[in-house]
Amino acid sequence: MAWYPGAQKRELQPESDAQERIRPTQLIIHSIAAPWTPGRIYEYWRDSTNLESHFGVGFNGAIAQFIGTETRADSNMYANRRSDGTGAVSVETASNLKHTDPWTPAQVATLVALGAWMHKHHGVPLRVCRSHTDPGFGIHRMYPQWSDGGTACPGDARARQFREVVFPGIVKAAGGKPPKPSKYAPFPGAAFFKTEPKSPLVTAMGKRLVAEGCGRYVSGPGPQWTDADRRSYAAWQRKRGFSGADADGWPGKTTWDALKVPMLRNSR
Numbered sequence: 001m002a003w004y005p006g007a008q009k010r011e012l013q014p015e016s017d018a019q020e021r022i023r024p025t026q027l028i029i030h031s032i033a034a035p036w037t038p039g040r041i042y043e044y045w046r047d048s049t050n051l052e053s054h055f056g057v058g059f060n061g062a063i064a065q066f067i068g069t070e071t072r073a074d075s076n077m078y079a080n081r082r083s084d085g086t087g088a089v090s091v092e093t094a095s096n097l098k099h100t101d102p103w104t105p106a107q108v109a110t111l112v113a114l115g116a117w118m119h120k121h122h123g124v125p126l127r128v129c130r131s132h133t134d135p136g137f138g139i140h141r142m143y144p145q146w147s148d149g150g151t152a153c154p155g156d157a158r159a160r161q162f163r164e165v166v167f168p169g170i171v172k173a174a175g176g177k178p179p180k181p182s183k184y185a186p187f188p189g190a191a192f193f194k195t196e197p198k199s200p201l202v203t204a205m206g207k208r209l210v211a212e213g214c215g216r217y218v219s220g221p222g223p224q225w226t227d228a229d230r231r232s233y234a235a236w237q238r239k240r241g242f243s244g245a246d247a248d249g250w251p252g253k254t255t256w257d258a259l260k261v262p263m264l265r266n267s268r
């Protein structure tokens with residue numbers, strides 16, 4: 001297991017020895033909705049709950065580590081450990097009781113240094129996670145799979161700081177170049193479409209299908225997923241050489257990536 005040299009080691013037992021190993025591919029940042037020091041966070045994990053994080057950061061930037069980074073910690077649900085053995089490293093940060101306050105400059109500096117170490121030591125790539133399993137850096141509220149169905153952690157002020165200060169700071173501290181933002185929307189997952197979503201992404205997809213000569217719309221395309229979207233997508237799958245069950249109209253990653261649906265302005 002690995003211990004960050006910049007943190008005070010406060011090993012949490014029995015979790016540190018008892019929990020499974022992970023290969024860390026993500027760093028997920030949280031707000032703990034309490035104005036706690038790293039020592040108080042340690043006591044909370046020890047005495048009150050088993051949903052511990054790997055790290056805790058106080059308002060003054062002090063950081064402690066409770067679990068080795070190659071051992072599972074339990075604060076981010078399905079990102080804790082995946083079936084392929086990868087998992088996320090988690091860091092809780094002191095905040096006000098509603099986690100609406102921004103990180104202090106000292107907290108930002110600590111998060112940047114930790115992120116750079118995660119890149120250098122564990123090879124976490126210098127990008128914001130593009131899906132809930134994608135290696136990179138993220139904040140807890142980005143994906144519902146990282147919590148029990150969704151969370152407001154951290155608040156808006158810190159979400160903005162993550163985008164504008166913390167993540168760019170990590171890239172700089174790690175000696176990397178900021179990645180070019182993708183022009184195309186990432187595949188949202190097969191399950192997304194089975195829910196018959198209403199989303200601007202469905203409109204954007206439909207416009208691309210029409211442009212490819214695969215539109216089977218009577219009206220639209222629009223944001224509500226309908227059978228016309230499915231028929232249009234099936235035409236696209238056949239155009240790409242798929243047939244049978246592989247051309248059933250439910251989007252898959254290969255044909256989605258080939259379709260090059262433009263990134264929505266407000267999407268991650």
Ligand SMILES: [Zn+2]
Nearest residue numbers: 030031140153
């Ligand atoms: Zn959280």
